[in-house]
Amino acid sequence: MVTRRSLLAGGAAAFTAGVSHGREARAAGPVRPDWTSLAEHFRSPDWFRDAKLGLWSHWGPQCVPEFGDWYARKMYVQGDPFYEHHLRTYGHPSKFGFMEFIPRWKADRWQPEALVTKYKAAGAKYIVSMANHHDNLDMFASSHHPWNTTRVGPKRDIVGTWERAVRAAGLRFGVSNHGSHAWHWWQAAYGYDAEGPMKGVRYDAFRLRKADGAGKWWAGLDPQQLYTGPSMVIPDGIASIAAMDAWHEANDRQWLETIPANNPGFAPNWLARQKELVEKYRPDLVYMDNYGLPLERFGLEAAAHYYNRSIAAHGAVDVVLTGKKLSAEQRRAITDDVERGFVEGIRAEPWQTCTCIGQWHYDRGLYERKGYKSAKQVIQRLLDVVSKNGNLLLSIPQRGDGSIDDEEEKVLDGMTRWMTVNAEAIHGSRPWHRYGEGPARLGVGMHNEDRASTFSAADIRFTTRGGTLYAAFLDWPQAPVTIASLAGVAIERVTLLGGGALDSQRTDAGLRLTLPPPGPGAFVPVLRIEGGGIA
Numbered sequence: 001m002v003t004r005r006s007l008l009a010g011g012a013a014a015f016t017a018g019v020s021h022g023r024e025a026r027a028a029g030p031v032r033p034d035w036t037s038l039a040e041h042f043r044s045p046d047w048f049r050d051a052k053l054g055l056w057s058h059w060g061p062q063c064v065p066e067f068g069d070w071y072a073r074k075m076y077v078q079g080d081p082f083y084e085h086h087l088r089t090y091g092h093p094s095k096f097g098f099m100e101f102i103p104r105w106k107a108d109r110w111q112p113e114a115l116v117t118k119y120k121a122a123g124a125k126y127i128v129s130m131a132n133h134h135d136n137l138d139m140f141a142s143s144h145h146p147w148n149t150t151r152v153g154p155k156r157d158i159v160g161t162w163e164r165a166v167r168a169a170g171l172r173f174g175v176s177n178h179g180s181h182a183w184h185w186w187q188a189a190y191g192y193d194a195e196g197p198m199k200g201v202r203y204d205a206f207r208l209r210k211a212d213g214a215g216k217w218w219a220g221l222d223p224q225q226l227y228t229g230p231s232m233v234i235p236d237g238i239a240s241i242a243a244m245d246a247w248h249e250a251n252d253r254q255w256l257e258t259i260p261a262n263n264p265g266f267a268p269n270w271l272a273r274q275k276e277l278v279e280k281y282r283p284d285l286v287y288m289d290n291y292g293l294p295l296e297r298f299g300l301e302a303a304a305h306y307y308n309r310s311i312a313a314h315g316a317v318d319v320v321l322t323g324k325k326l327s328a329e330q331r332r333a334i335t336d337d338v339e340r341g342f343v344e345g346i347r348a349e350p351w352q353t354c355t356c357i358g359q360w361h362y363d364r365g366l367y368e369r370k371g372y373k374s375a376k377q378v379i380q381r382l383l384d385v386v387s388k389n390g391n392l393l394l395s396i397p398q399r400g401d402g403s404i405d406d407e408e409e410k411v412l413d414g415m416t417r418w419m420t421v422n423a424e425a426i427h428g429s430r431p432w433h434r435y436g437e438g439p440a441r442l443g444v445g446m447h448n449e450d451r452a453s454t455f456s457a458a459d460i461r462f463t464t465r466g467g468t469l470y471a472a473f474l475d476w477p478q479a480p481v482t483i484a485s486l487a488g489v490a491i492e493r494v495t496l497l498g499g500g501a502l503d504s505q506r507t508d509a510g511l512r513l514t515l516p517p518p519g520p521g522a523f524v525p526v527l528r529i530e531g532g533g534i535a
Helices: 004-016 035-041 046-051 081-089 098-104 112-121 158-168 179-190 223-227 241-250 266-281 297-314 364-368 375-386 406-425
Strands: 053-057 126-132 172-177 285-291 320-324 335-339 351-356 390-395 460-465 468-473 481-483 493-496 504-507 510-513 526-530
Touching: 035 297, 046 172, 053 172, 053 351, 098 223, 112 158, 112 406, 126 158, 126 179, 126 285, 158 172, 158 266, 172 266, 179 223, 179 266, 179 285, 266 297, 285 297, 297 320, 351 375, 375 390, 375 406, 375 460, 406 460, 406 468, 406 526
Parallel strands: 053 126, 053 390, 126 172, 172 285, 285 320, 320 335, 335 351, 351 390
Antiparallel strands: 460 468, 468 526, 481 510, 493 526, 504 510
16 A cells, blocks of 8 residues: 555655666866856857747647646646546546556657648748656657657657758757656646545555556556656645645645755756757757756756757857746846747847747647637737847647647648748848837736737837838738838838838828738738838
């Protein structure tokens, strides 16, 4: 019988048994594992500054139930809609835990080469593959973690397959690593129902061991290595859903970047896996789902290793490493990522925002409600970001089988049509001295998309390229408009991209002009504005 005491005594050891901890010597090179040294060697590479748009495969076994983001954790939280869905559809999480989705993730309709072709046509200059999520399944040929997709699930090297397809298309390749949070994120799977007929019955992570896999699909694997071991097991005796929720919020639901005190093997194992990811697949970009860098000295070691590998290959740091909620010092060392959010004005350092047209993991309900961001909304967002010296990393959710749905195809088709006409205002551009004008109020910081006001034809964003200024109206003007930012600017010629020369009038209030009506399916018009020294 597994008790809480025996679990605490042996579970963490089970996670680390037989797993390399990555205690090898640091990679040779000039970059030391500290913020000062990282900043001394990092300059945002031109390829990233030119790219402006990346597309992201945020895809894994949590897409199998098609119920949205963080399914693997929320299915263990009694009272959550995810738990209720799981109970109705698959059974109680003591009997059907997350790991049972892994063999159902077959990726049998995944066509990476075709998707890369679509993404490139839609304007992407880099494509990012998720390498692991908080669910702790490595989606690459990992030597340091037996729970990886070459052994279970699709039985394929997901990252390696994406990498070959992306590079064959002449694009830059990135990976995202979310695994540093697995140790606290997974503690919900060691819990139990606080109420109801299964009250007190512990979920699957609490009881399953390697020996339990005999004769099963996971024979030879230890579930404790997937679920990370018991770092902060929920105590016995919690008697209400509200009390259980409060416990989660105060403990394992915190967004922790620290080394787990009760699981000494976790951080060095994470580092070994991250180093191997860099060495095997040579990513141009590594996205870290962390505030700053993860796991204290281990995150700094990972960053130094990545930069030193780039210096050895290119003579300089030619790669991008992202983190979130960075200080001013940290923004000089790695690239700030503003998740599902906005910044106020032009930033000195190139940055990135990441967002999704829907949920991070595939959500069939959202598809059926036609709830995705439209192509117009994506382009509006792209222009706002680019005008402020940023890049947009956009996720297109995939089903568990690897395909995308017809509504997502429509978004990509709309982006492709817009880029065919207007890409010159995006790729290779730089900010003007003013990002734009207009009444939209966007807020500042992460996770504020749903609070942003709607863009209108009065909202204009500027970019420059090769001495030319571009002005994009974030909605199509239906009446004469005045661009106030161009008051007093010497202008020789104004051209509507895809539509020819426009008559304009310089007034004290700005540049006044009238656009023709939009063609079928057209949105977000862009002007090319030329004049001596204008940009």
